[in-house]
Amino acid sequence: MLKNKNLIMIFREIKVGELVDFVNTVFYKNANIVPITPQRAISQANNPYAQPNDVALVLALNNKEEIIGFIGILPGKTMLTDERFFWNTCWWIDPEKGKIAAMPLFYSMLKITKSNLIFFDLTPHTASIVAKMGFMTNSITGTKVFLRFNLNQILPKKYAFLAILKPILKFFDSCLNTMFAKKSAKKELNYQVIKCFDASMEVFLSKFKPTMLTPFDNTFFTWISNYSWLTTQPNEFETAIAKKYYFSYITQSFVVELLKITHQNEFIGIVVVTCRDSEMKIPYCFFDDNATEKVLEAIFNYAYNKKITTITTFHPKIKEQLKLKKNTVLFTKQLVKHVGYPKQFETLGITNKLFQDGEGDAVFT
Known part of the structure; x- marks a missing residue:
């Protein structure tokens, strides 16, 4: 507890085994801001790498017991070491009441995790703070490539007053897509949507273990595919919670699917895709370099069949292959993610590992 003449600040820890009960408490329901949603609480409670006593949230409360800041921790597993490590999943500070809580929350996270932390998708400002704390950044x-026009989604997000014009924007999108967007996939599809791993996939994945930063197996896929952090059919309570939650929560559609990719009956790749409101990401993919073109062809086939508007990837081989697809996409946008990790991870070989797009909590939204 921190004290000064004008402020008493209390820190409260919420453990993984307490999350589901926490989102049903009177404190949570009456809170001015909520640090976690019911879906996210259930998901983290089912984390195969978490233990019940792991701290998942640290809350900063003022003397009125209002939440003025919080920081989130997600237990994980790395291929670098047998030591436990964690992801930072959120760090929110009330812009007026919580400024004094920012660094104490950060220090508490470092103490809880013994600084065995990886930061993924930092803002430039947060990356600079992490670097000053001794982490490598x-x-x-x-x-991000655009396959179809989707002004009806983009413009209302930027300019709320345009929401009333969504039907007109949809019509405009339809006209533009009729004229410019590619219509369909190739007749011979080279992928299957798989519900769970089969024996051939387990064998195939084994050769990619040397480049994995975190393990990818059926246990992990079952977790990420069954426990999204988003809701598509919110009830009255969830709608109210969304107004008090700073991060993504309610969306129109969200799926996680596992693609088994073949070429001339030969198994050549595994790709996990997430599709949110017609926008697709590729959180995990595994294939040999010489199969890159065929794997990307399968990704495009899937996207055309699902009428996907955008594809986002940070995979170096897929990204390079996309440069050759300029004639099949409408627009291209370059993106940057900032990451941070302990210095000792460099000696353990983290620079030889592949940061997949879905690392940390990215795959859940």
Whole structure:
């Protein structure tokens, strides 16, 4: 507890085993801001790498027991070491009441995790703070390609007053897509949507273990595919919670699917895709370099069949292959992610590992 003449600040820890009960408490329901949603609480409670006593949230409360800041921790597993490590999943500070809580929350997270932390998708400002705290920082470049016009989604997000014009924007999108967007996939599809791993996939993945930063197996896929952090059919309570939650929560549609990719009956790749409101990301993919073109062809086939508007990837091989697809996309946008990790991870070989797009909590939204 921190004290000064004008403020008493109390820190409260919420453990993984307490999350589900926490989102049903009177404190949570009456809170001015909520640090976690019911879906996210259930998901983190089912984390195969978490233990019940792991701290998942640290709340900063003022003397009125209002939440003025919070920081989130997600237990994980790395291929670098047998030591436990964690992801930072959120760090929110009330812009007026919580400024004094920012660094104490950060220090509490470092103490809880013994600084065995990886930061993924930092803002430039947060990356500079992490670097000053002794962590190594780096940036990863990605690409977002537009396959179809989706002004009805983009413009209302930027300019709320345009929401009333959404039907007109949809019509405008339809006209533009009729004229410019590619219509359909190739007749011979080279992928299957798989519900769970089969024996051939387990064998195939084994050769990619040396480049994995975190393990990818059926246990992990079952977790990420069954426990999204988003809701598509919110009830009255969830709608009210969304107004008090700073991060993504309610969306029109969200799916996580596992693609088994073949070429001439030969198994050549595994790709996990997430599709949110017609926007697609590629959180995990595994394939040999010489199969890159065929794997990307399968990704495009899937996207055309699902009428996907955008594809985002940070995978270096997919990103390079996309440069050759300029004639099949409408627009291209370059992206940057900032990451941070302990210095000792460099000696353990983290620079030889591939940061997949879905690392940390990215795959859940």
